[in-house]
Amino acid sequence: MNTTYDQLVNDLAPKKFGWRGNTWIAVLVIIIIIGFYSYIQQLEHGLVITGMRDYALWGIYISNFVFFVAVSLVGSLITAILRLSYVQWNTPLTRIAEIVAVAAIIMAGLTIIIDMGRPDRMLNLFTHGRLQSPIIWDVIVISTYLVISLLLLYYPLLPDFRILSKYFQKDAQVRKWYGRLSLNWTGNHKQRRIYSNSIRALSIMIIPVAFAIHTVTAWLFETTYRPGWDSTNFGPYFIAGAFVAGTSAVIIVMFVLCKVYHLENYITDNHCDKMGKILVLLCLVYLYFNLNEYMMPTYKSTEEEATHLRSLFTGQYARLFWTAIIGGLVLPVIILVFPQGRKPLPLFIVSLAVVLGAWWKRYIIVIPTLSHPFLPIQGVPESWRHYSPTWMEWSITFATLASALLIITFLVRFLPIIPIHETAQERNIVEPSSTNSL
Amino acid sequence: MEKENNSDNKTRRTFVERGLKAGLLTIASGALLAKVFGKSENKKSEETIELMSTDGTLLQVPLSAVEHTHEKKSNYNPREGFPNRKFVMVVDLAKCRNARKCQSSCNKNHYITGENAWIKIYKMQDNEKSAPYWQPTLCQHCDEPPCVKVCPVDATFKRRDGIVLIDNNRCIGCRFCMAACPYSVRIFNWAEPWQGETAEHTHYSPDYAGVPSQKGTVDKCDFCPHMIDKGELPHCVSACPNDVFSFGDMYEDTVANGSGQSFKLSKLLKDRAGYRLMENLGTQPSVYYLPPSDRVVDFEEGLKNYTEFKSVDKPEGV
Numbered sequence: 198m199n200t201t202y203d204q205l206v207n208d209l210a211p212k213k214f215g216w217r218g219n220t221w222i223a224v225l226v227i228i229i230i231i232g233f234y235s236y237i238q239q240l241e242h243g244l245v246i247t248g249m250r251d252y253a254l255w256g257i258y259i260s261n262f263v264f265f266v267a268v269s270l271v272g273s274l275i276t277a278i279l280r281l282s283y284v285q286w287n288t289p290l291t292r293i294a295e296i297v298a299v300a301a302i303i304m305a306g307l308t309i310i311i312d313m314g315r316p317d318r319m320l321n322l323f324t325h326g327r328l329q330s331p332i333i334w335d336v337i338v339i340s341t342y343l344v345i346s347l348l349l350l351y352y353p354l355l356p357d358f359r360i361l362s363k364y365f366q367k368d369a370q371v372r373k374w375y376g377r378l379s380l381n382w383t384g385n386h387k388q389r390r391i392y393s394n395s396i397r398a399l400s401i402m403i404i405p406v407a408f409a410i411h412t413v414t415a416w417l418f419e420t421t422y423r424p425g426w427d428s429t430n431f432g433p434y435f436i437a438g439a440f441v442a443g444t445s446a447v448i449i450v451m452f453v454l455c456k457v458y459h460l461e462n463y464i465t466d467n468h469c470d471k472m473g474k475i476l477v478l479l480c481l482v483y484l485y486f487n488l489n490e491y492m493m494p495t496y497k498s499t500e501e502e503a504t505h506l507r508s509l510f511t512g513q514y515a516r517l518f519w520t521a522i523i524g525g526l527v528l529p530v531i532i533l534v535f536p537q538g539r540k541p542l543p544l545f546i547v548s549l550a551v552v553l554g555a556w557w558k559r560y561i562i563v564i565p566t567l568s569h570p571f572l573p574i575q576g577v578p579e580s581w582r583h584y585s586p587t588w589m590e591w592s593i594t595f596a597t598l599a600s601a602l603l604i605i606t607f608l609v610r611f612l613p614i615i616p617i618h619e620t621a622q623e624r625n626i627v628e629p630s631s632t633n634s635l
Numbered sequence: 636m637e638k639e640n641n642s643d644n645k646t647r648r649t650f651v652e653r654g655l656k657a658g659l660l661t662i663a664s665g666a667l668l669a670k671v672f673g674k675s676e677n678k679k680s681e682e683t684i685e686l687m688s689t690d691g692t693l694l695q696v697p698l699s700a701v702e703h704t705h706e707k708k709s710n711y712n713p714r715e716g717f718p719n720r721k722f723v724m725v726v727d728l729a730k731c732r733n734a735r736k737c738q739s740s741c742n743k744n745h746y747i748t749g750e751n752a753w754i755k756i757y758k759m760q761d762n763e764k765s766a767p768y769w770q771p772t773l774c775q776h777c778d779e780p781p782c783v784k785v786c787p788v789d790a791t792f793k794r795r796d797g798i799v800l801i802d803n804n805r806c807i808g809c810r811f812c813m814a815a816c817p818y819s820v821r822i823f824n825w826a827e828p829w830q831g832e833t834a835e836h837t838h839y840s841p842d843y844a845g846v847p848s849q850k851g852t853v854d855k856c857d858f859c860p861h862m863i864d865k866g867e868l869p870h871c872v873s874a875c876p877n878d879v880f881s882f883g884d885m886y887e888d889t890v891a892n893g894s895g896q897s898f899k900l901s902k903l904l905k906d907r908a909g910y911r912l913m914e915n916l917g918t919q920p921s922v923y924y925l926p927p928s929d930r931v932v933d934f935e936e937g938l939k940n941y942t943e944f945k946s947v948d949k950p951e952g953v
Contacts (some may be wrong), residue, residue, distance in 0.1 A: 243850045244808075245826035251751070252812045254823065314808015314823065314851030318788075321807050325788040332787035332811060420785060422817045422916055570819045571913065573774060575757055578750055579944040 200462070202626050206364050208462065209613045209620070217457070222606060225599045232596020235589040236311065244314055246589045252574055253567050253584030258312035260559040261594050264442065265601070266339070266414045267435070267555065271443025273407035273562035277400040286471055289463045289615045295350040295455065297610070300554050300604035301446075302343050302410075304478025308597050309335075314544060331416045338409040339599045345406055349399045355382045355392065356618035358538050360628075363527015411439045418562070424494075424501040425566035434486040440479045440554035441526070448472050450605065452545040454614050465613050466541060473539030476551070480530045480616035487522065513583075514565050517557055694925045708742035713842040713860070714802075716794030721921075722776070722858055723797070723884040724869075725903060730877045731756070731769040733937025740874030741773075741856070742923065745845030746834035751822045752872055753844075753856040758941055766926035769937050771879060773871065774799060774820045774856035775912060775920030782812035791853070797885075797921050798858045806852035813853060817913055821855045824848050868893065877932065885921075 201210075214222070239246050258491045275294035279287040295443060310316050326333045358379035365371040415435035418426035428434075428602040451472070491509075494502040511516045529547045532538040538547065564584055568574075574582050586594075621628070683695040711717065733756050741747070741754050753773060760767040776799050783793050790806040793799050813821040828848040835847045842864075844857035859869035867873070872880040873893045881898060883890030891897040903909065907925040 243824070247825075249820050250825065251813070252819070254813045310811070314810070314853075315806065318805070318807045321788040321805060325790075325805060327787060327789050330785050330787035330811070332785070332809060336787075417811070418814075421815045422781070423814070483711045499770075567814070571817045572819050573757055573759070574819075575943055576752070576755055576945070581750075 200287040200626060202621065202628050205621055205624075205626055206360055206617060208460070209615050209617045210361055210364050211609075211611050211613060212458070214610060218606075218610075222548055222603070225603045225606070228592075229596045229603065232593045232599070235592045236596075238589060239495065239593070240316070246587060248583040248584050248586045248590060250584075251577070252487045252570060252581055253564065255312070255430050255563055255567060256584055257560065257586045257590060257594050258308060260563040261556075261597060262305055262308040262312065263414055263435075263559045263563065264556050265301045265308055265597075266295065267348070267439035267442040267559070268446045269298045269301035269305060269342070269443070270407050270411055270436070270439040271447050272302075272349065273403045274434055274443065275447060276349060277403045277407075280396075280400050281404075282341070285623070286468065288619050289460075290447065290451060290468065290472070291353070292350070292612065292614055292616055293451050293617075294443075295346065296605055296608045296614075297443070297447055297450055299343075299346050299350055300601045300608070301443075302346055304601040305598050306339055306343070307600070311593060311597070331413055331420050334413045335410070335417065338406060338413055342403070342406045342410045345399055345403045349396070349403060352392065352399065353616055353619065354612060355379055356384060357613050357616060358382065359384070360617050361613065387558060408436060411435045418561040418566075422571070423566050424499075424505045424569060425562075428494075430486060430488060430489050434483075434490050436523045437479070437483040437486045438555065438558065441476070441483045442552060444472065444476050444479055445551035445555070448476070448544060449552065451549075454609065455541070458614065463620065470539045471537070473533045473547075474542050476544075476548070477530055477533045480526050480533075484526055484530070487526070501569065501571065508565050508569070509561065514561060518561050521558045521561060522556045525551050525558060533603060565582055593627075602623065662767070706890060711864070713800070713840050714792060714794065716796035716798055717796065717863065719886065720796040722863070723883060723885045723890065723900065724773075724776075724858075725890050725898075725900070725909065725925060726771055726879040726922060727879050727881070727907075727925040728768050728770060729930045730932060731771060731879045731927075732877060732932035732934075733758075733769040733940045734876055735940050736874045736876055737771055737871035737880065740870045744870045745857075746828075746830040747806070747845055747854075748828050748830055748847070748848075749826070751854070753820065753822065753854065755820075757935075758937075758943075766927070767934055768930075769934070770924070771871070772818060772820065772912070774858070775818055775918065775922045776858055778919035778921065779813040779917055781817070781916075781918060785811045785815045787811065797840075798860060798862075800841045801844065801853055801855065801856055802851070803844075803849045803852045803854070804839060804841075806849075808851040808853070808854065817916055817918065821853050823849050823853055826850060838923045853857075 235246070247256060247258075272295050275287060276291045280291070310319060322333065322336055326336070328334075356376045356379070359382040362372050362375035362379055365375060412432040412435065415431040419428060419431040421427065448469075451464055451468070455461060485561065491506065495506055495510075498506075508514050529551050532543065532547050537543065568582060568584065620626075661872075682698045684698055686694050686696045727743065735756060738752050738754050742752055745753065747753065755772050757770045757772055758767060759770045776797055778793075778797065780791075780793055780799050782791050783799060786792075787809065788805055788807055790803075791801045791812050808823070810823055813823060827850045830845075830847055835843065837846045839847060841858065842860035844854055848854055862869055868882050868891065869880075872873065872882045875893050878892040878894050878896070881890035881892040881903075883897070883900060885900060887898050888900045890900050890903070903925070904923055909923040909925050911920045911923055
């Protein structure tokens with residue numbers, strides 16, 4: 198691979214969208230507009246437009262929120278953990294992972310506001326916040342994680358912005374913007390020291406914060422007495438599941454970008470192979486936590502737990518439950534242990550199944566528990582016993598998912614998807630006319 | 636049961652009067668202790684009055700101490716509650732025949748609309764072999780309330796007099812309290828409550844829940860502080876035709892039912908083996924239940940009012 202510097206920059210610089218890109222954006226925007234309309238209805242009429250009622254008091258807004266938090270964790274895995282363990286091959290994936298993480302964490306924050314009965318009083322969280330409530334912990338760690346994720350996305354971009362500012366010499370406007378964003382990066386010794394030190398510091402910082410966001414999200418449920426949530430396993434169980442969801446989300450984005458931008462020179466079969474192996478490991482860890490989560494209560498079968506578990510194993514939620522476990526975890530492991538299964542296309546398809554399974558898994562965690570309270574459900578309309586989301590609720594949820602994809606698309610349009618500077622360094626490609634980049 | 640309170644057949648008003656007095660005594664004796672330990676030399680030359688403490692001993696209390704701590708109505712703060720009181724309720728399951736008057740009175744007086752009810756009467760049966768019974772269930776006003784613990788904005792709070800309330804002007808509608816409550820007593824205003832003019836035009840205070848209710852916030856039983864303030868019993872207590880409910884102050888060790896009978900709380904709980912719901916969770920409820928043994932009513936009688944899926948009776952005019 199004797200790529201020249203110009204060719205490298207040319208390959209990796211952000212490009213204007215063609216008709217496919219514009220159609221994609223149009224579709225996302227339409228979905229968001231429909232969701233926005235539903236949300237206006239919700240603001241006007243209240244949460245009555247959803248399928249939630251006094252027993253099913255949380256629904257897909259909350260399970261979707263958990264999903265977003267889960268996906269956002271991947272930023273810390275791919276960038277931080279792999280970076281700190283001196284893995285080299287992950288360079289082309291770091292930016293994709295950080296972009297996915299930033300989009301997911303922004304949407305997690307917005308989704309939780311959508312679920313609020315009184316979003317107009319959101320500031321009460323800051324003016325009247327009480328530290329013993331896990332929601333306040335969530336507010337603190339999610340905003341911290343958002344800041345660290347943004348920085349971890351931004352710092353490695355500094356040299357790339359400089360490169361892009363040079364590359365887009367003809368377009369004064371674009372050049373000026375990239376120049377500003379590069380914060381006068383010249384690549385001198387001092388700058389490079391600050392640059393690598395701060396990235397390293399952020400990589401270390403983001404790991405405990407990432408663990409905190411998902412542990413706290415697990416605690417939102419675990420702090421209650423309800424069967425199915427009352428588990429000491431919940432923190433690690435959620436984190437294990439989050440890595441599964443996030444990794445497969447990155448694989449999907451990686452595959453699509455690779456195909457659309459013809460990046461086969463940079464995102465190779467080798468990357469797919471490695472990511473596939475990681476996904477197998479993560480799925481196995483998550484399956485292990487699932488075993489703990491469901492086996493021990495089944496063994497004891499206390500009255501409340503047994504009712505709950507019956508609804509999952511053989512009852513109302515059985516189809517969803519087994520599809521999520523088998524289709525979203527067991528089968529992917531079986532497919533991905535074979536080298537053929539880790540080729541780009543099969544890996545992509547498996548990852549889609551894993552992400553879908555992960556979304557429904559959160560539904561399975563949030564909703565069934567609520568239909569088995571300690572006291573019987575009596576004297577309320579029959580429909581209150583079950584939860585089925587309304588189309589408005591779905592449209593709002595789809596709009597949040599579309600918004601996450603739109604944020605990813607927007608960032609992909611303006612940022613180099615693969616770090617140019619780092620790739621050049623790794624491949625020992627030197628900027629021909631450069632005097633100060635060494 | 637009958638024997639121990641035939642001499643005690645007081646009206647409701649005397650119960651409350653007695654309550655206030657006893658409350659005063661409690662403060663006074665507390666203040667006395669403080670005085671005694673504070674500056675004992677003042678004690679001799681002062682005029683004293685004779686007061687009885689909660690354990691029945693007579694005390695000489697300086698007059699100034701009594702005046703000093705005198706309970707003033709204007710000091711009442713809906714977030715703090717009534718000073719030196721601790722409200723409790725006793726629900727006698729042996730007497731409940733699912734008449735549902737508690738529910739309709741509660742719904743009417745709190746202007747509850749829609750399918751909601753803050754007090755529910757469950758048809759219970761602990762196991763196949765044991766007899767079924769009716770269990771009126773309202774907010775248990777726990778001393779370790781899980782709902783208050785999880786509230787992110789201090790909208791639901793615990794008062795010094797034991798009552799757990801919701802500030803509907805502060806609630807953000809996250810419904811975490813509803814998830815945390817093991818007794819399923821909290822309800823959410825999913826839509827605009829449309830309560831009619833009476834409720835909607837009244838000035839809001841957290842100690843009169845439902846007046847008015849607000850869309851997007853949580854509601855529940857408030858133990859009727861607005862009635863206690865007037866010296867009356869909560870709506871469910873006075874509405875029950877079977878004297879299932881008794882309400883009172885734990886510090887006075889007295890509870891009274893809707894017919895005006897009063898009982899010594901500790902004796903009642905001891906004699907009838909009173910218990911609390913889900914004691915194992917450590918929530919320390921303020922509502923005690925008397926087991927449905929030696930029943931004075933027939934369980935079957937309640938079945939005609941029982942509707943498994945149909946919602947509550949709605950108050951008239953809504």
